[in-house]
Amino acid sequence: MVFKKSHFRFTKQERSGIFFLLLLIVLGQTFFWLYKYTSVSHENPLNLDDDLQAKIDTLKSQNQYKDSLKIFPFNPNYISDFKGYSLGLSIDEIDRLHDYRSNGLFVNSKEEFQEVTEVSDSLLYVISPYFKFPDWTRASRANSKKHISGIKTIDNLEAKNFKDLNRVTAQELKSINGIGDKLSERIIKFRDRLGGFLIDDQLNDVYGLKPEVVQRVFQKFKVLNAPEIKKVSLNTSTAKELAQLVYLQKKVAERIVEYRELNGEIHSFDELMQIDGFPTNRIDRIPLYLSLKK
Structure with a gap:
């Protein structure tokens, strides 16, 4: 009787080979799924729809703008x-x-x-x-209150105690301790260039005049009658017209016009502080002579 050889009967070496083959297959599949899971989790940890992603991008751009x-x-x-x-x-x-x-x-x-x-x-x-609050705003507010409550009475009272700084002579200025021939002439010349002081604080703009001397001047002289000034439009004036203002040099006036041509209408006097060479310590004087209106 002839017996057929079983196909499931293996030698010891064949069984070892099959075992190692199965082990390699299992390890290969394990490494494959680990790699796939890791790469997917790094690439896209959250599945977001387009609308939500757009909102997130908008918020990011807004935060970046605020930070900048x-x-x-x-x-x-x-x-x-x-x-x-x-x-x-x-x-x-x-x-x-x-x-x-x-x-x-x-x-x-x-x-x-x-x-x-x-x-x-x-x-x-x-x-x-x-916030930067200049002295002249407080003075202007005081003047506005005077206008409401009765400016004539207050002006008459001031006129009795002080002489108008816009009418004082060089000789009278020399009566103040600390003011000689040169400073008195410089004050008069600066006043003429301005067309008259609009506020008391402009006396501090005179070159070489010390603050303590200015305070002595204010004990005798104040601006009682400010001149009427027709403001120049900051958004339509030429560089030559802007340069006529005592506080603006010709180069700065030209840069203002260049800035205006590049950026359009100037909406705030504070924008001027971004212009190279602009006298930032005199930013509060500019609204006295310039207007943002066209």
């Missing part, structure tokens, strides 16, 4: 719509400030700014360190 926004010191009394929006103010808050300013009034502290605009404490905390 550099704030320069500015006078909050002259915040334009664009400036206010950039700082985070709402339309209503900006309108409240503009309505307040339309009455000829000025805010002179961060507390007063919040009282007028009703901005939140958190926003005030962020922007108030950049």
Whole structure:
């Protein structure tokens, strides 16, 4: 009787070979799935739809813009719509400030700014360190209050105690300790170039005049009758017209026009501080002579 050889009967060497082959297959599959799972998790850990991804990208770009926004010191009394929006103010808050300013009034502290605009404490905390309140705004506000309460009575009172700084002579100025021939002539010359002092604080702009001497002058002389100045448009004037202002050199006036041509209309006087060579320490004098209106 002939017996057929079984196909499932293996020698010891054949069984070892089959075992190692199966082991290699299992290890290969294991490494394959581990690699595939790891690469997928790194490439796309979250499956986001297009709308959600677009919103995330928008928020990222907004945060990058806020981080890159550099704030320069500015006078909050002259915040334009664009400036206010950039700082985070709402339309209503900006309108409240503009309505307040339309009455000829000025805010002179961060507390007063919040009282007028009703901005939140958190926003005030962020922007108030950049507030710059000049002396002339306080003087202007005092003048506006005089106008409301009766300017003639106050002017008469001042006229009794002081002489008009716009009418004082060089000889009278020399009566002040610290002012000699050169300084008295320099004051008169500077006053003539201005066309007359608009505010008392402009006396500090006279070269070589020390602050303590200025205070002595104010004990006798003040601006009682300021000249009428026709403001020049910052957005339409030529460089030559701008250079006629005492506080602007010819090169700076030309750069203002170049800046205007590149960036369009100037919305705030604070933008001028970005111009190379601009006298930032005299930024508060500019609104006395220039206007943003076309």
